[in-house]
Amino acid sequence: MPKDETQEKEPRERILEAAATLFSTKGYAAVGVREIAELANVNVAMISYYFSGKAGILKEIVLRYFDSIKAIYDKVLAENYPPETKLRKIVDELVELMKNKTIFCKVAITEMPFDLPEFADFKAEVARRHVEYIKLGLKVFEIFPENQKFSSIITPAALSLIFSHFLFYPIIPKVWQIEIDDEYYDLYSKTISTLLLDGLNGVMKQFINNKIEDGK
Amino acid sequence: MPKDETQEKEPRERILEAAATLFSTKGYAAVGVREIAELANVNVAMISYYFSGKAGILKEIVLRYFDSIKAIYDKVLAENYPPETKLRKIVDELVELMKNKTIFCKVAITEMPFDLPEFADFKAEVARRHVEYIKLGLKVFEIFPENQKFSSIITPAALSLIFSHFLFYPIIPKVWQIEIDDEYYDLYSKTISTLLLDGLNGVMKQFINNKIEDGK
DNA sequence: GCTTTAATCAAACGATTGTTTAACTATTTT
DNA sequence: AAAATAGTTAAACAATCGTTTGATTAAAGC
Incomplete structure (x- = not known):
């Protein structure tokens, strides 16, 4: 099975969707940045890089x-x-x-x-x-x-x-x-x-x- | 001014009210136990003592x-x-x-x-x-x-x-x-x-x- | 008055929090 | 091809998280 990472959306959008998914079920404050990064399949630092912090996503x-x-x-x-x-x-x-x-x-x-x-x-x-x-x-x-x-x-x-x-x-x-x-x-x-x-x-x-x- | 601590409600009730106040404005997950304890004017350990944990209050x-x-x-x-x-x-x-x-x-x-x-x-x-x-x-x-x-x-x-x-x-x-x-x-x-x-x-x-x- | 139980405390526990750093690779620009 | 920018990484940062410990004081039972 070839990796379909090329077909994945861009990292910024992946972070946004992963965060929205987690926020919607657990609430903003209950979700950690590492949890978001893991689900979005990106490094934790990318959150600050693209959104200048967790708050920026919300x-x-x-x-x-x-x-x-x-x-x-x-x-x-x-x-x-x-x-x-x-x-x-x-x-x-x-x-x-x-x-x-x-x-x-x-x-x-x-x-x-x-x-x-x-x-x-x-x-x-x-x-x-x-x-x-x-x-x-x-x-x-x-x-x-x-x-x-x-x-x-x-x-x-x-x-x-x-x-x-x-x-x-x-x-x-x-x-x-x-x-x-x-x-x-x-x-x-x-x-x-x-x-x-x-x-x-x-x-x-x-x-x-x-x-x-x-x-x- | 004499201390009115004797007229204060019991610690357990004070914790409950302080927590409810903070939860209602910031949400459960965004509130820390030390913040609750401070507002309730009790020691942090009292939260686990009376409610066996933060979740117990909610x-x-x-x-x-x-x-x-x-x-x-x-x-x-x-x-x-x-x-x-x-x-x-x-x-x-x-x-x-x-x-x-x-x-x-x-x-x-x-x-x-x-x-x-x-x-x-x-x-x-x-x-x-x-x-x-x-x-x-x-x-x-x-x-x-x-x-x-x-x-x-x-x-x-x-x-x-x-x-x-x-x-x-x-x-x-x-x-x-x-x-x-x-x-x-x-x-x-x-x-x-x-x-x-x-x-x-x-x-x-x-x-x-x-x-x-x-x-x- | 002694013993037992309940209540309170400061301190420390390990785990996790969001963010930053500095090195590194990949991509563009010149 | 060289330089510059953009993207990504693992590691470390200080701060805070909820909970527990063990000592100490207060109250209750006998």
Whole structure:
């Protein structure tokens, strides 16, 4: 059997994929650089060489994730559909993204809740860059365009709703005896879309009622 | 100023709270035992003495979280309300739980997606113990009592929806300029309840339609 | 008051952490 | 072909990891 190393991806990409795989199952902090290097089939020093440190890998993973999100966002918003259709398309695209880039998405999402000093500036910058986008989106979808509190509740709710499957992933096959295939993800996408859209409709009604009660 | 050490909680509890605080912000794997001991104002050896290791702390945190969930579950299920009211009460109680035990809940939830070897058996056991409960709940709430796939989608969706605020917590104040107080949590609880209930109603309709399409 | 048990401590354990160094090979550039 | 750059390596770096040891103090049992 000839060595297929020539057909292997470049070292930098191998490191990124190996790291994403390990981060997604064990979490960023629980993974050592030697473990990554071994899985990527490179020398440990290559991590600092290409990413100037372990933290650099996570930063690139998170950036790639946000770029994917942005691409979906731009694509759907450019189309000329009614708000509800746009929202359903967004959900479909996000589920599709997670199917194709599962480990990258899972890493970006599961590391969000944590506040490590070495990522403080990075996170602030990433958050800043995406604020306008989130707000623009809420305006396009015609969801509480002017209410800060509702936005701060709805946006995380929608995102964690869409990604819920991946947050609970290692638990799900242990609890329910189901086969997770393309058919399952179709049902998943459709169900989450409906849950989100019908739910948002209800919240909109509640929002309007609250306004009336407040005498506005 | 006299030393108030006598009024301090017992060492074991201090360790638990210090660890929960640190785990919730930095994640389990990123926190060292010396950091915990320092914050708890105890000697490092006390961690192994009381919890037989760092992993023991996380196990107790997770167990306490599940006990709280179970208590809420038992309480609401024992009451005689229609399914929708029960579900809304569950959400209210869960939000209340998160307000009072924020760091414990956040730790239990944020560590769920990870699979560390030292917790493999523990997680399997915890999952096993709660399968019957989840299934019983879906039956009581009259939500797809017999459909495995829908259950496996809806249950994680509902949970991550309810807990979404805490998953995104460090991000939220950076993106939206809002004051997070009791009033905010009231709105949060009401909004999430509506989103979930109206969303579930929509999914139920979809479920019934699918059955008809399948010719059942 | 003696003995036993529980609790706490500083110190050291070996293992592992992320990163850097300096030598080396391979590839480009000139 | 010579020089320069890029890529890769094993080894060592200091720092930190979680845990254990053995001594010491405090509390409880009799």
